[in-house]
Amino acid sequence: MDTAQLPTTDEAREQLLDALEHPDTGQLPALIARWHPALIADAVEALPRDMRHTLWDRLDAIDRGQVLIEVGRGVRQQLIDEAAQDELLAALATLEMDELADLDADLPVSVLDAMVRAMDVQRRERYERVKRYPDDTAGGLMDVDAAAVRGDVSLKAVLRYLRQVRKRDGKLPEHMDSLVVVDRQNRYLGMLRLSDLVSHKSTAIVSHLMDAEAPAIQVGTPDTRVARLFEDRDLMSAAVVDDDGHLLGRITIDDVVDVMRAEADGEVMRRAGLGEDTDMFAPVLSNAARRAVWLGVNLINAFVAAWVIGLFEASIDQVVALAVLMPVVASMGGVAGNQTLTLVTRAIALDQIGRGNAMALLFREVASGLLNGAFWAIVVAVVATAWFGNTQLGIVFGCALLINLITGATAGTLVPLLLERLGIDPALAGGVLLTAATDVVGFFSFLGLATLFLL
Amino acid sequence: MDTAQLPTTDEAREQLLDALEHPDTGQLPALIARWHPALIADAVEALPRDMRHTLWDRLDAIDRGQVLIEVGRGVRQQLIDEAAQDELLAALATLEMDELADLDADLPVSVLDAMVRAMDVQRRERYERVKRYPDDTAGGLMDVDAAAVRGDVSLKAVLRYLRQVRKRDGKLPEHMDSLVVVDRQNRYLGMLRLSDLVSHKSTAIVSHLMDAEAPAIQVGTPDTRVARLFEDRDLMSAAVVDDDGHLLGRITIDDVVDVMRAEADGEVMRRAGLGEDTDMFAPVLSNAARRAVWLGVNLINAFVAAWVIGLFEASIDQVVALAVLMPVVASMGGVAGNQTLTLVTRAIALDQIGRGNAMALLFREVASGLLNGAFWAIVVAVVATAWFGNTQLGIVFGCALLINLITGATAGTLVPLLLERLGIDPALAGGVLLTAATDVVGFFSFLGLATLFLL
Numbered sequence: 034m035d036t037a038q039l040p041t042t043d044e045a046r047e048q049l050l051d052a053l054e055h056p057d058t059g060q061l062p063a064l065i066a067r068w069h070p071a072l073i074a075d076a077v078e079a080l081p082r083d084m085r086h087t088l089w090d091r092l093d094a095i096d097r098g099q100v101l102i103e104v105g106r107g108v109r110q111q112l113i114d115e116a117a118q119d120e121l122l123a124a125l126a127t128l129e130m131d132e133l134a135d136l137d138a139d140l141p142v143s144v145l146d147a148m149v150r151a152m153d154v155q156r157r158e159r160y161e162r163v164k165r166y167p168d169d170t171a172g173g174l175m176d177v178d179a180a181a182v183r184g185d186v187s188l189k190a191v192l193r194y195l196r197q198v199r200k201r202d203g204k205l206p207e208h209m210d211s212l213v214v215v216d217r218q219n220r221y222l223g224m225l226r227l228s229d230l231v232s233h234k235s236t237a238i239v240s241h242l243m244d245a246e247a248p249a250i251q252v253g254t255p256d257t258r259v260a261r262l263f264e265d266r267d268l269m270s271a272a273v274v275d276d277d278g279h280l281l282g283r284i285t286i287d288d289v290v291d292v293m294r295a296e297a298d299g300e301v302m303r304r305a306g307l308g309e310d311t312d313m314f315a316p317v318l319s320n321a322a323r324r325a326v327w328l329g330v331n332l333i334n335a336f337v338a339a340w341v342i343g344l345f346e347a348s349i350d351q352v353v354a355l356a357v358l359m360p361v362v363a364s365m366g367g368v369a370g371n372q373t374l375t376l377v378t379r380a381i382a383l384d385q386i387g388r389g390n391a392m393a394l395l396f397r398e399v400a401s402g403l404l405n406g407a408f409w410a411i412v413v414a415v416v417a418t419a420w421f422g423n424t425q426l427g428i429v430f431g432c433a434l435l436i437n438l439i440t441g442a443t444a445g446t447l448v449p450l451l452l453e454r455l456g457i458d459p460a461l462a463g464g465v466l467l468t469a470a471t472d473v474v475g476f477f478s479f480l481g482l483a484t485l486f487l488l
Numbered sequence: 489m490d491t492a493q494l495p496t497t498d499e500a501r502e503q504l505l506d507a508l509e510h511p512d513t514g515q516l517p518a519l520i521a522r523w524h525p526a527l528i529a530d531a532v533e534a535l536p537r538d539m540r541h542t543l544w545d546r547l548d549a550i551d552r553g554q555v556l557i558e559v560g561r562g563v564r565q566q567l568i569d570e571a572a573q574d575e576l577l578a579a580l581a582t583l584e585m586d587e588l589a590d591l592d593a594d595l596p597v598s599v600l601d602a603m604v605r606a607m608d609v610q611r612r613e614r615y616e617r618v619k620r621y622p623d624d625t626a627g628g629l630m631d632v633d634a635a636a637v638r639g640d641v642s643l644k645a646v647l648r649y650l651r652q653v654r655k656r657d658g659k660l661p662e663h664m665d666s667l668v669v670v671d672r673q674n675r676y677l678g679m680l681r682l683s684d685l686v687s688h689k690s691t692a693i694v695s696h697l698m699d700a701e702a703p704a705i706q707v708g709t710p711d712t713r714v715a716r717l718f719e720d721r722d723l724m725s726a727a728v729v730d731d732d733g734h735l736l737g738r739i740t741i742d743d744v745v746d747v748m749r750a751e752a753d754g755e756v757m758r759r760a761g762l763g764e765d766t767d768m769f770a771p772v773l774s775n776a777a778r779r780a781v782w783l784g785v786n787l788i789n790a791f792v793a794a795w796v797i798g799l800f801e802a803s804i805d806q807v808v809a810l811a812v813l814m815p816v817v818a819s820m821g822g823v824a825g826n827q828t829l830t831l832v833t834r835a836i837a838l839d840q841i842g843r844g845n846a847m848a849l850l851f852r853e854v855a856s857g858l859l860n861g862a863f864w865a866i867v868v869a870v871v872a873t874a875w876f877g878n879t880q881l882g883i884v885f886g887c888a889l890l891i892n893l894i895t896g897a898t899a900g901t902l903v904p905l906l907l908e909r910l911g912i913d914p915a916l917a918g919g920v921l922l923t924a925a926t927d928v929v930g931f932f933s934f935l936g937l938a939t940l941f942l943l
Contacts, residue, residue: 041713043842050844071720079840081848103720192686199687208724209683210665227682228664231647232654258496264749265526265558267742269663269724286741287722293745294719297752298834304756305830306823313835317852321859324827328860328893331823335816336871342812343875349804349811356804356811357797360927361790363815368761368786372779375760379753380768385534387498389505393536397772404776405783416791420798438783472815 045076053087061091070099078108082314086115097124102132107312109139122147129207130156131176131288134163171259172252174292175273175282178206181213184222184240188230191239208285210269214243220278221249224270249274252281256292261384263289300382303461306330330465338363338472345480348488354421355483358430361413362479366437366471369405373398373445374467378459381449395446402442406435425487433479437471444470500531508542516546525554533563537769541570552579557587562767564594573599577606584662585611586631586743589618618737626714627707629747630728630737633661636668639677639695643685646694663740665724669698675733676704679725704729707736711747716839718744755837758916761785785920793818793927800935803943809876810938813885816868817934821892821926824860828853828900829922833914836904850901857897861890880942888934892926895933899925 040048045068052060065073073092077085077100089097089112097116101109101124113121121140125133125148137145149157159177166172180198182191191212199205211224223243233242249272250259262268263286270285302311306327315323342349342359349355377394380386386394410431418427448466449459495503500523507515520528528547532540532555544552544567552571556564556579568576576595580588580603592600604612614632621627635653637646646667654660666679678698688697704727705714717723718741725740757766761782770778797804797814804810832849835841841849869886873879903921904914 042839043844046840047842047844069721071722075720075838075840078838079835079845081845195683195687205683205687208665208722209681210663210724226664227686228650228660231682231685232650232660264745265530266524267526267663267745269665269741286724286745290719290722290741290745290748293748293752297748297755300752301755301759301830301834305827307827307830311831313831313840313849314852317855317859320852321856324824324856325860325863327827328820328824328864332816332820332864332868335819338819339812339816342815346808346812350808353801353805353811356808356814357794357801359811360797360815360818360931361787361794364790364793364923364927365783365787369779369783372760372762372782375756375762376766376768379756380534383530383533384497385501385530385768387502389498389502390534390536394768397769397775400772401776401779404772405780408780409783409787413787468819472819476815 040072042072042075042079045072046079049073049076049088050080050084053084065092065096070096071103074100074103077112078104078313080314082111082316085111089116094120094123095127098127098132101125101136102128105312106139107308107315109136111312113139113141113144118144118147122151126151129176130159130163130178131174133160134168134173137164138168166252169256170252171250171254171256171273171284172281174256174259174284174288175252176206176285176288177282180206180209181215181219181280182225182239184214184216184238184243186239187235188233188237188239188242189235191225191230192235206283208270208287211244211247213272213280213283214239215280219280221272221274221280223247224272247271249278249280250284251276257296257382259284260289260292260296264293300378300460303458304464306461331468334465334469334472337469338476341473341476342480344477345484348480348484351488352426352483354417354423354426355480358417358426359476359479362430362433362437363472363475365409365434366441366475367468368441369402369438370441370445370467370471371464373402373442374449374459374463377446377449378463381453381459386450391446391450395443398442398446399439402438403435406438409438410435426483429482429486430479433475433482436478437475440474441467441471495527497527497530497534500527501534504528504531504543505535505539508539520547520551525551526558529555529558532567533559533768535769537566537771540566544571549575549578550582553582553587556580556591557583560767561594562763562770564591566767568594568596568599573602577602581606584631585614585618585633586629588615589623589628592619593623621707624711625707626705626709626711626728626739627736629711629714629739629743630707631661631740631743632737635661635664636670636674636735637680637694639669639671639693639698641694642690643688643692643694643697644690646680646685647690661738663725663742666699666702668727668735668738669694670735674735676727676729676735678702679727702726704733705739706731712751712837714739715744715747715751719748755833755915758913759919761916786923789920789924789927792924793931796928796931797935799932800939803935803939806943807881807938809872809878809881810935813872813881814931814934817885817888817892818927818930820864820889821896821930822923823896824857824893825896825900825922825926826919828857828897829904829914829918832901832904833918836908836914841905846901846905850898853897853901854894857893858890861893864893865890881938884937884941885934888930888937891933892930895929896922896926 048064052064077088101112121144152160162177182194211226214222214225216222223245224247225239225243229242252273252275270283272280273282273284275281413434414427414431417430418424444467449463452459452462503519507519532543556567576599607615617632666681669677669680671677678700679702680694680698684697707728707730725738727735728737728739730736865886868889869882872885873882899922904918907914907917
């Protein structure tokens with residue numbers, strides 16, 4: 034099987050839709066059997082809402098479990114709401130512990146209760162161990178079924194142990210590129226790569242071959258920091274330990290990839306005031322209601338700017354050209370400020386700004402705003418002078434633009450730093466506050482200067 | 489070693505800066521030895537430009553090579569420009585083929601020539617094999633040093649082969665969780681997981697144990713599609729094949745993680761008209777020059793909006809309240825449109841929109857715009873009526889807002905779809921075009937309606 038045979042999401046959606054609309058052709062079971070659940074999940078997200086449940090009805094418990102894991106939260110909520118409780122319980126029973134921990138927040142309490150009651154003792158104990166840690170920490174990401182070996186044994190003993198595990202469980206833990214090495218007290222020592230295990234003499238001792246430099250992760254580490262660590266170190270898996278270094282579990286890169294994707298998607302979506310996992314085909318009413326809040330926040334912003342303009346009604350009444358040009362000043366400040374805001378927000382996310390270099394950054398951004406402000410001030414002054422035949426108006430226009438580009442650079446740097454200090458997500462609130470600053474200063478400086486020098 | 493001892497980027501930067509500024513304490517060598525090159529690279533990005541080269545001088549060739557790989561392109565260019573040619577060549581000689589292929593586009597031709605001339609025959613041949621494929625395809629991502637085994641041999645033979653490889657090369661390829669299985673003609677058959685290799689009898693035959701369902705990737709597949717495939721399938725590694733299924737190389741997840749990060753960062757940065765790898769501390773002048781282009785594009789936009797306002801100078805002259813309220817209409821349309829634009833741009837990137845559901849999406853977005861438009865139209869009509877004591881003005885204001893929210897929804901859906909069809913990146917150009925639409929329609933509808941009904 035190669036990618037030439039793998040349809041894109043859009044092709045998959047069309048094929049599924051076709052098969053769902055013509056059930057008599059019997060195509061659907063063949064498609065479902067051939068496709069990976071992740072592809073089905075992608076297609077489900079792109080299906081109209083009313084077709085999603087029709088497809089769900091045709092899936093088996095294993096595929097249903099995987100689809101629940103793979104779809105975004107908005108779509109997941111719909112599937113959960115529309116499924117019968119016994120269908121859900123059967124699907125949930127097919128999931129691994131760390132998968133279950135990812136979605137149980139979306140389950141109704143009654144299903145959650147029934148699910149835990151249906152678990153055997155071992156599974157319930159493992160589930161409770163995973164649930165002890167918040168979802169957005171290393172503890173929430175880790176798999177507690179880590180295969181660990183002792184440092185003082187030979188490779189031969191390790192191989193024997195792995196064969197036993199495989200016979201007992203029918204398989205080894207997924208995505209295993211290395212084994213965690215611990216001492217007699219279950220304290221973390223290092224990682225033994227499988228590639229070393231298979232290419233050395235079986236009499237060699239684990240602790241001599243293991244990578245003692247491989248980092249272990251404290252159970253409380255935030256998931257975004259875990260992702261950064263995996264990315265920077267090119268890790269495939271890492272051990273999770275408590276404060277005393279005792280082994281608690283193992284994180285593999287596939288879990289980390291999901292965190293990275295959610296983090297990246299989340300930033301883009303939050304900037305527009307959308308939830309991370311917005312369902313494209315959510316019901317229009319709930320969709321509209323969710324966006325109304327964001328529009329309301331921005332409306333307050335817009336009215337504040339309007340109030341500033343209102344202060345200068347008399348000036349506009351005398352020189353109508355002011356009304357024509359004032360949005361240019363406001364919008365250019367917003368655009369320039371947004372460039373700085375984006376750069377600084379990203380640097381904060383990458384943890385690259387601290388007390389030591391914030392001032393240097395502010396200075397550079399303001400200098401850059403000054404240069405661009407001076408250049409474009411001359412351009413707009415010339416244009417406005419030619420347009421309205423009024424040199425003084427041109428000069429005032431240019432000065433206001435210069436002031437507002439510097440305002441954009443200053444606010445673009447300080448707003449995200451301040452929000453970060455206050456514990457507010459700069460990606461969510463940064464744009465609104467920046468626009469407020471550049472609108473108010475833009476209108477005030479242009480109309481204010483005009484009132485002083487033109488009237 | 490655990491994360492409690494791993495400083496954040498910001499802490500690392502401060503410690504490095506301290507060590508660089510007080511060379512007599514001798515702290516620097518200890519820090520460099522203790523830290524992973526990735527952490528040093530992160531810190532380099534956050535260092536002021538003049539300190540970067542001072543640090544570079546204190547690194548050995550291996551660390552220099554890794555830092556070059558890990559830093560963003562802007563910072564990389566500075567390091568390359570300031571380094572002596574022999575330093576660069578020594579650093580480049582420490583890199584793997586796929587790493588070299590990632591950065592050679594940034595090297596001056598003279599260095600590139602000298603580098604290739606210094607390679608031994610085997611290394612040069614491998615380099616040329618990698619260079620045959622564009623950087624942004626599976627071929628550009630793959631490592632050609634893949635360890636492949638034949639399907640018809642026993643596990644014992646595989647183990648013997650791996651031991652030979654390790655003795656010959658001193659190590660096995662990095663990040664190996666599985667081996668590629670091929671037939672006598674080097675055609676791809678499947679993947680043999682190391683965890684299966686270590687947990688089965690050594691007399692078992694490879695083709696019985698291998699995962700024949702593991703997808704192979706066509707060499708020309710775009711890197712973003714490769715990333716999506718790894719993410720959806722939870723892959724750790726995959727074989728890369730030509731059109732006839734012959735094995736060419738292997739992609740491991742650490743390469744894919746870099747693609748994902750670049751993709752995510754790129755989208756956020758391009759939305760603000762910034763390059764993907766903008767250096768926070770680039771020289772102010774080149775920084776300002778790069779942003780000037782984006783500001784110029786937006787200035788044209790702003791002047792088009794100003795021209796629309798200019799058409800109604802006479803109306804504003806009669807009713808100054810129009811000038812006060814008109815930015816509210818334009819900005820609300822922009823905010824609403826940006827929500828739709830973000831949602832649709834993301835869906836396009838996820839390949840979830842096609843001919844089949846674009847109309848349905850447009851309909852939903854417009855319906856949502858209509859609902860929100862109706863609601864906020866009433867709110868602003870009441871506010872404006874109270875503010876200016878003019879009911880007709882309030883009604884015109886509300887109607888214009890409604891029109892512009894629908895415009896935002898329509899443009900937010902159609903602009904990215906159209907750009908995608910034209911092969912233009914919606915993340916780059918979408919925002920500018922959307923703002924043009926909502927500004928022009930916002931000002932025109934409000935001032936036009938006012939001219940018709942108020943004067």
